[in-house]
Amino acid sequence: xxxxxxxxxxxxxxxxxxxxxxxxxxxxxxxxxxxxxxxxxxxxxxxxxxxxxxxxxxxxxxxxxxxxxxxxxxxxxxxxxxxxxxxxxxxxxxxxxxxxxxxxxxxxxxxxxxxxxxxxxxxxxxxxxxxxxxxxxxxxxxxxxxxxxxxxxxxxxxxxxxxxxxxxxxxxxxxxxxxxxxxxxxxxxxxxxxxxxxxxxxxxxxxxxxxxxxxxxxxxxxxxxxxxxxxxxxxxxxxxxxxxxxxxxxxxxxxxxxxxxxxxxxxxxxxxxxxxxxxxxxxxxxxxxxxxxxx
Numbered sequence: 254x255x256x257x258x259x260x261x262x263x264x265x266x267x268x269x270x271x272x273x274x275x276x277x278x279x280x281x282x283x284x285x286x287x288x289x290x291x292x293x294x295x296x297x298x299x300x301x302x303x304x305x306x307x308x309x310x311x312x313x314x315x316x317x318x319x320x321x322x323x324x325x326x327x328x329x330x331x332x333x334x335x336x337x338x339x340x341x342x343x344x345x346x347x348x349x350x351x352x353x354x355x356x357x358x359x360x361x362x363x364x365x366x367x368x369x370x371x372x373x374x375x376x377x378x379x380x381x382x383x384x385x386x387x388x389x390x391x392x393x394x395x396x397x398x399x400x401x402x403x404x405x406x407x408x409x410x411x412x413x414x415x416x417x418x419x420x421x422x423x424x425x426x427x428x429x430x431x432x433x434x435x436x437x438x439x440x441x442x443x444x445x446x447x448x449x450x451x452x453x454x455x456x457x458x459x460x461x462x463x464x465x466x467x468x469x470x471x472x473x474x475x476x477x478x479x480x481x482x483x484x485x486x487x488x489x490x491x492x493x494x495x496x497x498x499x500x501x502x503x504x505x506x507x508x509x510x511x512x513x514x515x516x517x518x519x520x521x522x523x524x525x526x527x528x529x530x531x532x533x534x535x536x537x538x539x540x541x542x543x544x545x546x547x548x
Contacts, residue, residue: 324513324515325516333526336390336394340398343396347398351403365399379524385518390523394527412542419537423537424530430496442503446501453490454494463475463476481543495532502526
């Protein structure tokens, strides 16, 4: 299964490359294996012994590789903490050092938008690299943090006091809720779930692009998808999509660990999870801003 996350789908966690056991082609001279152990997997290319494929063939969970240098959950947690920590530190610095009063708003907002563009470029570069680059990932987090710090300060100081903390709490609640639901088996990440999420995400993105084009060329709020009651509705849809993306990301990380992904893939996992959390945070911040807008 290919994750919606460009990081996971490009490298390390997609079924179409040789990683994480997602190559569904049967082995030469033998039947296809792994269809019972993992609905997306056909083998374990990380296995270092001939018995790993046999375990998959009979539906048994893959054995932990005997060699070192494989990704673990501790690796993912540590890298994610490093990435989010960098983002939070730069966001706090941007909040403190880039005032958003009437005299400085344009300059601060311009710096924030510029940081967002740099972060977007870094994200694309990392997404299309064959290997994880910690320097690129942490740089992305730093620039994205500057953007989030400025935007959060604008909303918190000029529209709705306390909005940033509310958005953080909302994001944490969604993350914790999806994690609990995923671990408890209440969310079943299968092909049908993946197809539904991808179709919904495609429709959502297309609507937002059309709304942006109308806003740019027609002025105002475009078609109104990001303001008023429609804005709140689509903000809630965005949060729900973010929750679905988290479930897909959890599945990809779990499969990568189970099938012995290399340790450096933990940086890609951290990068992908950070992208999703930023998405959810921005949707919460937008909802709060709309609800507290004087328009």
